[in-house]
Amino acid sequence: MEVSAFRQKVFNATQEIPQGKVTTYKLLAAAIDCDSSQAVGQALKHNPFAPSVPCHRVVRTDLSLGGFAGKTEGPEIKKKKNLLLKEGIRFCDNRFVDPSHLFTFDPDDAV
DNA sequence: ATTATGACTTATT
DNA sequence: GAATAAGCCATAA
Numbered sequence: 235m236e237v238s239a240f241r242q243k244v245f246n247a248t249q250e251i252p253q254g255k256v257t258t259y260k261l262l263a264a265a266i267d268c269d270s271s272q273a274v275g276q277a278l279k280h281n282p283f284a285p286s287v288p289c290h291r292v293v294r295t296d297l298s299l300g301g302f303a304g305k306t307e308g309p310e311i312k313k314k315k316n317l318l319l320k321e322g323i324r325f326c327d328n329r330f331v332d333p334s335h336l337f338t339f340d341p342d343d344a345v
Numbered sequence: 346a347t348t349a350t351g352a353c354t355t356a357t358t
Numbered sequence: 359g360a361a362t363a364a365g366c367c368a369t370a371a
Contacts, residue, residue: 238368238369239346240367240368240369241368241369258353259352259353259354260353260354260363263353263367268366268367268368269350269366269367270353270354270365270366270367270368270369271353271354271367272351272352272353272354272365272366272368273351273353273367273368273369274353274364274367274368275351275352275353276351276352276353276367276368276369277349277352277368277369278352279351280369281352282355289352292352293352294353295353295354295355296353296354299352299354300350300353301351302352303352303353304352305346306352340349
């Protein structure tokens with residue numbers, strides 16, 4: 235299956251996210267090309283690069299976990315929380331308590 | 346080409 | 359603060 239350039243950018247940027255940090259769909263969208271986070275979320279949900287792309291490090295602008303494994307809630311979300319906790323990120327239930335984990339893309343990372 | 350959907354965001358109620 | 363509506367961009371049918 236071919237991947238569109240847009241998705242390539244999304245996956246690339248997602249891989250750029252350092253461990254122990256998270257980014258938001260909006261920042262990701264802004265870092266690549268479009269201002270639409272929705273399209274970014276769509277690209278991540280396809281996730282052809284599965285574990286190679288730390289999609290669990292991508293969260294909503296509200297610092298909430300958002301979704302995972304194609305679902306907005308369920309045991310998959312629990313897994314996402316667990317992964318983030320292992321990364322050293324702290325949050326309360328579905329919401330981050332420390333925005334310091336928010337990673338912002340640098341100009342060199344965006345094409 | 347047009348309609349419908351979505352791991353979203355913002356505004357309004 | 360929670361729920362609803364409208365808006366934005368990309369993909370699928």
